[in-house]
Amino acid sequence: MSELTARTPLSEAQEDYLKQVLLLGSGGAGMGKLEDTLAVSTQDLADRMQVKPASVTGMLKKLAELGLVEYEAYRGVRLTEAGYKVALEVLRHHRLIEAYLHQALGYGWEEVHAEAEKLEHHISEAFEQRIAEWLGHPSHDPHGDLIPSAALELPQTIPNRRLAALQSGQYGMVARVATQDQDSLNLFAHLGLKPGAQVQLLEHIAEGSRVRVGKERYLLPISLAQVLWIHLEGDSYVDPI
Amino acid sequence: MSELTARTPLSEAQEDYLKQVLLLGSGGAGMGKLEDTLAVSTQDLADRMQVKPASVTGMLKKLAELGLVEYEAYRGVRLTEAGYKVALEVLRHHRLIEAYLHQALGYGWEEVHAEAEKLEHHISEAFEQRIAEWLGHPSHDPHGDLIPSAALELPQTIPNRRLAALQSGQYGMVARVATQDQDSLNLFAHLGLKPGAQVQLLEHIAEGSRVRVGKERYLLPISLAQVLWIHLEGDSYVDPI
DNA sequence: CAAATTTTTTAGGCTAGCCTAAACTTTCTA
């Protein structure tokens, strides 16, 4: 209805806002269809964009005029079909770049986010295509996040669980490390907790979650246990201590 | 004397201005030491930057305050030591990216300029290092331009000659294709006139320069003959017609 | 060497995106 499909190229800031509306609206979990997304509050956007709420309001009005979001005062914002496509495009760039840096240039999986964040707005479709081909059209980036397809669609996501929601004894495979905080990423990398790693929940205590990774046992603060998504495989007995 | 070595990160526009001061100040030829560069006029910069002279004046004043250029009203501008380093860094990024796109991702040598132009300001030192390593620390980009070393030094350049300055019968190897105009690049690529190609000058006529490339004969407009730099190898007889 | 031409500068404006402070809703809670 309201899409002005007229394509004046978007600014970096505009693309970032759209991306964050998508990420915030999809909840922590996978990322369903557009219909499943939630409205996002100005405040949440302000936090993510490291910007004051007043600045967000201004940008949302602009994006609404462009037909990229539906914005209703005090009731949050959500993407239109057009805005959704833009957001997915940016996300595809980001995640393809991460995968490429990791696999082609030997970056550590915990290092790729920052570099991709800068590059995602500046690569051409040709570049996107070439690295996608080089990578063999991967479905996931090095953090375990889904990469939107070239047609800008997201495959259905397998339901995983946060480590914080596991029960004592359950184990599984790290499916996603859903944080962008560099310190957290470094810590996860140091502990070997990257996508694909086996991990077992020992117990939840007040300070966090005790886990076993290989022969090591660690205590993960709650905030970290919240961003580690586990693909469950079963239960098992664990030797005490 | 006047360098404020304080490193507030430069804007994209500032980096571009510095790069153009370097390129314009070095004349068409190689690119000597800083001492050998000429002062560059506001007008020339305006042409290159696709901007009005008044805008250039403003930027030059800012760069002068930052200690990156020496600027004297009506007498042009030249880089300071600090500005020279910045310009070389940008140039290194640009040319390494060109080489990488060509060699690692299969871009045509005539396609790489535009993509590199966008990326050069957005890559980290880590990225620079990794692609330089992947490439084996190349000395030239796909257009035959010198790549500044990691220490930001330029090796001495071998004296070549413009095609337009060759005499009938002389032949040699294309050393550099010194244009950024996409149409010209496409034409050169179409004719096989890329760095490394053998070419012979048949004769200069009013409309341009007649050349032989392999078994083909072409007429190059003067403007194109001016940007094709040839490494001379000798003379030889050519069949008429 | 003075007049014409070119180049450069000044002055005033514009847009994008951010800011703060203050004024407003709306929502939560006792």
Add this chain to the structure above:
DNA sequence: TAGAAAGTTTAGGCTAGCCTAAAAAATTTG
């Protein structure tokens, strides 16, 4: 359900980088 807290908007400002028009300086030329 009233008052407090949270969230949102308005209004006015700032910087970067560009613009135009007109003034001023330098250079070229007859």
